[in-house]
Amino acid sequence: MSENLQTVIAKISKIFDQFVLDLKSMNSKAQVLDLKSKYIGKDGPLTIIMKGLKDATPEEKREIGKKSNECKDQIEKMSKSLLEELEHKEINRSLEENWIDISDRDSIRAKGLCSSGYHPITTIQREIEDIFISMGFEVLDGPYLEDDYHNFEALNIPKDHPARDMQDTFWFKDMAHLLRTHTSTIQVRGMENRTPPFKFVGPGKVFRCERTDASHEFVFHQIEGMMVDKNISVANLMYFSKLLLSEVFKKEVEIRLRPGFFPFVEPGFEIDIRCLICAGKGCPVCKHSGWVELLPCGLVHPNVLKYGKVDTSIYNGFAFGLGLDRLVMMKYAIDDIRLLHAGDLRFVSQFASI
Ligand code: FA5
Numbered sequence: 001m002s003e004n005l006q007t008v009i010a011k012i013s014k015i016f017d018q019f020v021l022d023l024k025s026m027n028s029k030a031q032v033l034d035l036k037s038k039y040i041g042k043d044g045p046l047t048i049i050m051k052g053l054k055d056a057t058p059e060e061k062r063e064i065g066k067k068s069n070e071c072k073d074q075i076e077k078m079s080k081s082l083l084e085e086l087e088h089k090e091i092n093r094s095l096e097e098n099w100i101d102i103s104d105r106d107s108i109r110a111k112g113l114c115s116s117g118y119h120p121i122t123t124i125q126r127e128i129e130d131i132f133i134s135m136g137f138e139v140l141d142g143p144y145l146e147d148d149y150h151n152f153e154a155l156n157i158p159k160d161h162p163a164r165d166m167q168d169t170f171w172f173k174d175m176a177h178l179l180r181t182h183t184s185t186i187q188v189r190g191m192e193n194r195t196p197p198f199k200f201v202g203p204g205k206v207f208r209c210e211r212t213d214a215s216h217e218f219v220f221h222q223i224e225g226m227m228v229d230k231n232i233s234v235a236n237l238m239y240f241s242k243l244l245l246s247e248v249f250k251k252e253v254e255i256r257l258r259p260g261f262f263p264f265v266e267p268g269f270e271i272d273i274r275c276l277i278c279a280g281k282g283c284p285v286c287k288h289s290g291w292v293e294l295l296p297c298g299l300v301h302p303n304v305l306k307y308g309k310v311d312t313s314i315y316n317g318f319a320f321g322l323g324l325d326r327l328v329m330m331k332y333a334i335d336d337i338r339l340l341h342a343g344d345l346r347f348v349s350q351f352a353s354i
Contacts, residue, residue, distance in 0.1 A: 005060050008049060009067050015045050016071045023078060029086050036079040040072050117352025120328050121221055121340060124248065125203050128223055128322075131247045135240075137225070138200040142186040144179055144207070145172075151180055154188040154307040155264040163263045168209040179207035183224035184264060187300075187319055190226060191308025196315045197229035203324065214284040214336045215292070221324035228300070228310060228317035234267070237297055237318040241271055244322070245295075249331060254280075256291065265298025265319060276330045285335055292330060295322050 003011075019039050026032045040046055046068050053061050101107050118126075129139050142150075148159075157163050167181040186202030194200075202224040210218050227236070238257075245253055253273055260270035273294045275286035282288035297320035302312045310317075325337050332351070334340065339347050 005063055008060075008064050012046070012049065012064070012067045012071050015039065016074065019075055020078070023082060026082065027086070029083055029090075032079055032082050032086065036075060040075050046072060117349070119340075119348055120332060120351040121324055123351065124328050124331065125221065125223065125324060127248060128244065128324075129201065129203065131244060132201045132225070136199065137227075138198070140186050140190050140200045140202040142180070142183065142189050142202055142204060144205060146178055146180040146185050148176055148178070150185045150188045151178055151182075154304065155184055156301050156303040156307075157263045161263065163261075170207050170209050180204075181208050182206050182321055183222040184319070184321055186224045187226045187264070187304065188308065191228075191305075191310060196310055196317075199225075199227040199229070201225045212338060214338075215287070215326060215329075217325060217337050217341055219341065220337070223322045223324055224319065225297075225322070226300070226317060226319045228305070228315050230315060232299065232316050232318050234269075234299065234318075237269075237299070237320070240318075241295055241297060241320065245273070248327065253330075255294075260296050260298070262296060262298060264301050264304045266301045268296070268298035271295035271297065273330055277333055277335050283335065285329065285337075292326055293323065294326055294330070295320055297321070 019035070022035055023032070026035060038044060049064065050068055053064060056064065100111060133139065151169075152161075152164060153159070169181050170179040172178060183202050183204055183206060186200075186204070190198070190200050190202065204221065205219055206222050207219050210216055212218060225240070227240070242255075245255065253276070255274070256272050258270050258272070260268045262268045270293055272291040274280045275283065275290055275292050277283050277285045278290070280286075280290035282290055286292050297318065300317040300319050302316075305312050305315065305317065325340055328334065328340065329337060
């Protein structure tokens with residue numbers, strides 16, 4: 001070795017001191033990474049010293065190797081800690097710059113974000129509520145967390161009934177509570193504290209343990225409707241359904257009526273709408289059938305009325321359960337239900353002025 005041991009050790013200390021000095025002036029992560037690789041990278045001064053140890057004695061190799069490794073470790077540690085500090089500063093700065101007070105419309109506007117306007121589901125829900133309010137219907141609410149009785153049993157779906165499998169349910173651990181799978185729970189709750197005649201609608205979120213696709217979500221919206229009076233017939237049901245659809249679409253839409261099975265209605269129907277995304281030609285939304293299931297309905301099953309303490313020798317009724325998300329998709333030609341729920345401002349802001 002051309003230099004003696006002490007000189008090389010002193011050289012390493014000097015390299016380290018210089019690193020500490022250089023590190024102090026670093027103020028970005030990229031600079032720190034560059035500096036680190038300048039000192040301990042494969043062309044760095046420490047590597048060059050280690051390469052020059054070919055002729056050194058085993059003792060010199062050991063001593064210089066030890067010192068050089070200590071120095072490397074220190075450089076690693078100090079770089080890492082400064083990188084973390086700079087990362088924190090960056091996060092804090094970004095939080096401060098991008099902070100939005102969502103209760104302050106002016107600050108939202110100043111940031112160039114749209115602050116006014118409703119989600120299209122809310123807009124259509126309110127439109128439908130208004131249509132029914134104008135015809136004397138009440139608007140009822142109901143809880144998301146439900147029990148077996150209100151979601152199934154009082155709707156004529158006893159335990160072990162195969163119809164329970166029609167709707168995949170998010171059960172709670174006690175297997176007695178669940179997230180409501182449909183707004184038909186509002187029929188049961190509505191009947192509990194009313195005496196006929198009555199008529200109401202009940203909008204809200206429902207939850208199903210389902211795989212998503214262009215027309216299926218696991219959280220979506222329905223509007224329930226129920227009317228109980230004397231001599232209610234399928235003609236009454238059709239009148240309200242057609243009126244509802246023509247008011248929402250504000251144009252003629254093609255619908256079809258077919259038999260549908262739901263344990264809580266008899267007879268039961270499905271009202272489908274001609275797919276407005278593909279004009280009936282077939283697309284992923286209508287599963288290439290040209291039709292979209294929108295409004296299942298029927299005359300309320302006497303068992304359901306009995307659970308609701310309605311005297312079935314005098315009264316009967318109709319009920320429907322409108323799929324609100326799909327209605328909104330048809331109205332605005334939205335070809336994937338997931339767009340409605342993704343919270344993407346670029347999507348929802350298109351509806352701000354509607
Ligand atoms: C029901 O939920 C019944 N409770 C409806 C009903 C009420 C029938 C009153 C008779 C009398 P169904 O599971 O078919 O039925 O759902 C009703 C509507 O919700 C469907 O027509 C569809 O428009 C919508 N829907 C169903 N599943 C989904 C889903 N995963 N994503 C989006 N919309 C859905």
